[in-house]
Amino acid sequence: MADTPTPANPALLALRDQIDAVDRELLALLNRRATLAGEVGELKKREGSVVFRPEREAQVIDGLKACNPGPLKNDSVAPIWREIMSACRALETPTRVAYLGPAGTFSEQAALGYFGSSIARVDCTSIDEVFRSTTAGAADFGVVPVENSTEGVVARSLDLFLTTPLFIIGETSLFVRHNLLRRENSLQAIEAVCAHPQALAQCHGWLSNHLPGVERRPVASNAEGARLAAADPRLAAIASERAASEWGLHITAPAIQDDPNNRTRFVIVTHPDRHPAPRASGHDCTSLVVSVTNRPGAVHDMLVPLKQHGVSMSRFESRPARTADQWAYYFYIDLQGHPDQPEVAQALRDLRGVCDYYKLLGTYPLDVH
Numbered sequence: 575m576a577d578t579p580t581p582a583n584p585a586l587l588a589l590r591d592q593i594d595a596v597d598r599e600l601l602a603l604l605n606r607r608a609t610l611a612g613e614v615g616e617l618k619k620r621e622g623s624v625v626f627r628p629e630r631e632a633q634v635i636d637g638l639k640a641c642n643p644g645p646l647k648n649d650s651v652a653p654i655w656r657e658i659m660s661a662c663r664a665l666e667t668p669t670r671v672a673y674l675g676p677a678g679t680f681s682e683q684a685a686l687g688y689f690g691s692s693i694a695r696v697d698c699t700s701i702d703e704v705f706r707s708t709t710a711g712a713a714d715f716g717v718v719p720v721e722n723s724t725e726g727v728v729a730r731s732l733d734l735f736l737t738t739p740l741f742i743i744g745e746t747s748l749f750v751r752h753n754l755l756r757r758e759n760s761l762q763a764i765e766a767v768c769a770h771p772q773a774l775a776q777c778h779g780w781l782s783n784h785l786p787g788v789e790r791r792p793v794a795s796n797a798e799g800a801r802l803a804a805a806d807p808r809l810a811a812i813a814s815e816r817a818a819s820e821w822g823l824h825i826t827a828p829a830i831q832d833d834p835n836n837r838t839r840f841v842i843v844t845h846p847d848r849h850p851a852p853r854a855s856g857h858d859c860t861s862l863v864v865s866v867t868n869r870p871g872a873v874h875d876m877l878v879p880l881k882q883h884g885v886s887m888s889r890f891e892s893r894p895a896r897t898a899d900q901w902a903y904y905f906y907i908d909l910q911g912h913p914d915q916p917e918v919a920q921a922l923r924d925l926r927g928v929c930d931y932y933k934l935l936g937t938y939p940l941d942v943h
């Protein structure tokens with residue numbers, strides 16, 4: 575039966591007219607904002623200073639959330655203004671961002687969520703390559719995963735902080751929903767499930783229950799798994815909704831991660847010669863990696879300066895140092911605060927005094943969302 579067009583409701587038409595008028599006002603205001611950002615860009619060029627200021631962007635979003643009268647939800651403020659600032663920033667200079675690609679990975683999603691979509695994307699085939707291209711200057715910033723709420727640390731990222739000069743200028747967290755993707759919308763006759771090892775591990779329970787005995791094939795990224803599944807009907811992939819639409823695959827089983835609150839934390843890295851450390855935003859985190867001689871009480875002594883100066887620790891992670899002393903460890907520590915705060919500066923100085931190895935990994939505004 576042919577659709578009979580419903581007569582336009584006059585009340586609806588009147589409301590839409592008002593929305594159109596507001597949109598035009600918004601556009602004029604956004605263009606005024608963009609012009610001002612362009613002027614800031616000129617000023618920065620004359621001063622020779624960098625365009626991207628994570629602490630300023632965090633303050634803009636925090637400030638707007640604090641005075642948001644609604645009904646727009648505060649959760650909507652951050653994504654909208656990230657996009658606005660991304661577009662304004664692009665008028666000042668292009669932002670080249672490296673991440674573990676190809677299109678459709680959670681790393682790409684994290685990069686777009688943090689920097690907005692007005693960026694030049696630098697797809698990399700491994701976490702090592704993200705570090706390499708950011709170090710070499712092929713990208714201005716890199717986005718790398720550091721920990722997952724189910725699987726724990728992303729060891730490769732932590733190890734690369736030790737051997738590269740890059741430092742952290744920002745963080746962002748992503749809710750990670752895994753789906754089983756396939757050309758056929760069926761769980762029958764699957765020969766192998768292809769995904770990044772972390773994704774395979776995060777879906778271990780579901781795979782054991784629903785696809786027992788099916789090979790789990792680790793590949794470089796979930797999007798690479800989706801690419802393989804798009805090319806071969808015998809394969810399935812574990813990846814995002816975005817990867818499904820990117821590769822034309824069915825979401826044969828949605829949300830198959832074992833932990834319904836599965837989150838991954840990413841950090842934003844850059845080269846210290848090309849970018850200064852962000853200034854204090856008021857809600858900051860400082861990350862460092864240290865090691866101490868293996869003797870009784872050594873770790874305790876390391877934590878005493880933090881207690882003495884009243885500095886909170888939000889993360890403490892250990893990794894084997896892989897040196898001749900097989901029980902030597904590196905400790906990755908996140909502190910709350912910025913070295914511009916005297917108590918944080920003093921705690922860092924004292925901590926450095928009791929450590930054999932000390933490297934500041936970065937100081938940056940906490941994730942705003």
Ligand SMILES: O=C(O)C(=O)C[C@]1(C(=O)O)C=C[C@@H](O)C=C1
Nearest residue numbers: 611614625626627630659662663
């Ligand atoms: O305030 C600045 O420094 C700007 O360049 C403007 C602006 C913005 O759009 O608000 C854009 C880029 C920076 O990362 C921070 C903020």
